[in-house]
Amino acid sequence: MNILGLIAVDVGGHPSACVLKDGRLVAFAEEERFVRVKQALGYFPSNALRFCLEQAGLGLKDVDLIAFGWDATAYRWRFPLFLARSFVRHRVFGRRARARIGAPGRPPLGSAVLSGVRSLVSFQPRTLTEGIVLGLRDAGFKDGPVPPIVFMRHHLAHAASAYYCSGFDESAILVFDGHGEENTTTIFRGEGRRIERLKEINIPHSLGWFYSAFTEFLGWNPNEGEVKLMGLAPFGAPDPDVERLVRDVLEITDDGYRVDADYLFYGPRSYGKFFSDAVVERLGLPRGRGEPLTDRHRAIARAVQDRLEEVGVHLASMALRLASSRRLCLAGGVALNCKMNGEMHRRGIADEIFVQPLAYDGGVSLGAAQALAAEKGDDPRFEMDHLFWGPAYGNDEIEAVLRASRARYRRSPRIAEEAARMIADGKIVGWFQGRMEGGPRALGGRSILADPRNPEMKDLVNDRVKFREAWRPFALSILEEHFAEYVKKPARSPFMIMAFDVAEARRSDIPSAMHSADHTTRPQTVSRKTSPLYWQLIECFRGLTGVPGVLNTSFNVKDEPIVCTPRDAVRCFFGTGMDALAIGDCILEKPA
Ligand SMILES: [Fe+2]
Numbered sequence: 001m002n003i004l005g006l007i008a009v010d011v012g013g014h015p016s017a018c019v020l021k022d023g024r025l026v027a028f029a030e031e032e033r034f035v036r037v038k039q040a041l042g043y044f045p046s047n048a049l050r051f052c053l054e055q056a057g058l059g060l061k062d063v064d065l066i067a068f069g070w071d072a073t074a075y076r077w078r079f080p081l082f083l084a085r086s087f088v089r090h091r092v093f094g095r096r097a098r099a100r101i102g103a104p105g106r107p108p109l110g111s112a113v114l115s116g117v118r119s120l121v122s123f124q125p126r127t128l129t130e131g132i133v134l135g136l137r138d139a140g141f142k143d144g145p146v147p148p149i150v151f152m153r154h155h156l157a158h159a160a161s162a163y164y165c166s167g168f169d170e171s172a173i174l175v176f177d178g179h180g181e182e183n184t185t186t187i188f189r190g191e192g193r194r195i196e197r198l199k200e201i202n203i204p205h206s207l208g209w210f211y212s213a214f215t216e217f218l219g220w221n222p223n224e225g226e227v228k229l230m231g232l233a234p235f236g237a238p239d240p241d242v243e244r245l246v247r248d249v250l251e252i253t254d255d256g257y258r259v260d261a262d263y264l265f266y267g268p269r270s271y272g273k274f275f276s277d278a279v280v281e282r283l284g285l286p287r288g289r290g291e292p293l294t295d296r297h298r299a300i301a302r303a304v305q306d307r308l309e310e311v312g313v314h315l316a317s318m319a320l321r322l323a324s325s326r327r328l329c330l331a332g333g334v335a336l337n338c339k340m341n342g343e344m345h346r347r348g349i350a351d352e353i354f355v356q357p358l359a360y361d362g363g364v365s366l367g368a369a370q371a372l373a374a375e376k377g378d379d380p381r382f383e384m385d386h387l388f389w390g391p392a393y394g395n396d397e398i399e400a401v402l403r404a405s406r407a408r409y410r411r412s413p414r415i416a417e418e419a420a421r422m423i424a425d426g427k428i429v430g431w432f433q434g435r436m437e438g439g440p441r442a443l444g445g446r447s448i449l450a451d452p453r454n455p456e457m458k459d460l461v462n463d464r465v466k467f468r469e470a471w472r473p474f475a476l477s478i479l480e481e482h483f484a485e486y487v488k489k490p491a492r493s494p495f496m497i498m499a500f501d502v503a504e505a506r507r508s509d510i511p512s513a514m515h516s517a518d519h520t521t522r523p524q525t526v527s528r529k530t531s532p533l534y535w536q537l538i539e540c541f542r543g544l545t546g547v548p549g550v551l552n553t554s555f556n557v558k559d560e561p562i563v564c565t566p567r568d569a570v571r572c573f574f575g576t577g578m579d580a581l582a583i584g585d586c587i588l589e590k591p592a
Pocket of ligand 1: 154158177178179180332333360361
């Protein structure tokens with residue numbers, strides 16, 4: 001059976017598409033890469049789905065079903081009933097919460113009601129179906145019937161994307177994000193092809209919103225700046241005042257956690273969309289955009305990250321207990337927090353942990369298609385060991401672009417070796433090879449590489465290429481054969497989704513690919529099997545320097561998606577201070 005998986009929901013962004021043939025993943029891509037707008041919020045994945053169908057050699061008429069990763073049918077009855085109940089509950093209990101924080105009167109509903117009503121209208125099955133049909137027509141499928149559309153529950157899709165890609169035959173599955181329909185956290189158990197729902201926590205108790213609220217408070221865009229908050233946290237000192245507030249907002253309970261919605265969801269909001277004025281009463285004014293970071297901001301980041309880790313570990317232990325399993329799968333936007341994932345691993349709460357690298361909403365097209373495939377009798381299980389599911393470009397296409405750009409280049413029969421030599425010589429090298437990787441991290445398909453040994457290299461790459469905050473850490477791509485020498489408690493980690501403590505003796509080898517405050521690294525273990533050319537590059541680098549890893553950052557500049565085509569790569573190369581570009585078999589070098 002051929003299934004086209006889609007997700008395009010305005011609230012979360014990351015529209016994407018994938019194609020499954022008889023349960024087997026053939027292609028996956030995110031729309032942002034094609035339209036060149038980060039996250040592509042509000043777009044329908046027209047380009048992504050056209051690419052996926054072409055890659056699979058299918059027309060729309062060959063697609064049996066379309067799986068959509070958001071359940072519109074919930075908005076007929078379940079969601080309105082749920083909203084009504086939660087608002088009544090808020091009116092009754094909210095008064096007590098407000099009295100506690102010293103705010104008088106009845107809790108206002110304001111924008112929470114408005115956004116609920118807006119969801120009710122825009123996520124009705126008819127509205128969403130219409131949007132999908134229009135999107136398909138826009139993608140060039142002008143005539144012929146549209147295959148039946150099946151709406152899948154959002155958290156089930158997240159869960160499927162983790163469990164079916166984990167290679168486990170049974171596992172606990174923990175999903176946490178902003179929200180999917182009314183759910184904010186859901187625990188499942190996977191066994192064979194079956195996924196069973198065990199527990200759910202609902203709006204307004206959202207860990208995604210909790211983290212996004214403080215991201216916004218610290219002056220960054222919610223749904224985007226979370227990674228900055230996580231990177232800033234290790235620089236913060238503990239601050240009892242801030243910790244008290246954070247604990248009041250997010251309380252740990254026997255059956256999970258509770259978010260005090262007065263701080264986030266309800267109440268007047270004069271400073272932010274994701275937090276109410278109650279937070280300002282306790283913490284003072286939020287940081288304005290571009291304002292310098294202070295110790296207070298760092299302490300807030302620290303307290304928020306620590307709390308998330310505590311709650312994350314608590315929920316993961318609960319999931320393992322409820323599912324009677326020693327294995328854990330994670331998905332949902334909160335699972336992108338590699339420090340939290342690292343903490344779960346460090347504490348040894350499970351024997352094995354698989355974090356879906358497409359844990360955010362972009363991965364939901366895949367999970368929706370997999371969950372539907374399983375329902376229809378296909379077997380969607382496989383062990384995901386790479387993310388190269390996007391478009392590739394041959395040397396002919398690449399050279400045509402280079403000639404058209406009047407760029408000076410040469411062909412090299414030993415591209416990996418030459419690139420390794422340039423990196424060892426201190427050059428910043430663009431690396432564009434094979435199929436584009438999906439997900440938020442570059443994994444050696446569309447990467448910018450540099451020497452991790454040089455402590456200055458972090459600042460150089462930041463200044464000359466990425467144009468981003470100087471304190472943010474870079475990641476490490478390391479040969480899997482040597483990983484155990486470099487970190488404490490090593491485990492399989494091909495996707496940069498888990499932080500590890502770097503062994504003391506190795507810290508001086510990779511100062512630029514490690515967090516300077518807590519000495520953790522967010523590694524990609526590179527395998528010869530799945531990334532032969534990239535593996536060869538790092539092996540050559542090891543031969544030259546003795547260090548089996550390179551600094552790897554995504555091939556893009558700040559605020560742009562990762563490059564997709566050779567043209568994007570050439571534009572980025574000449575628009576930044578990169579020294580060289582290794583694209584297919586071609587090498588471009590700028591004069592020294
Ligand atoms: Fe989600």
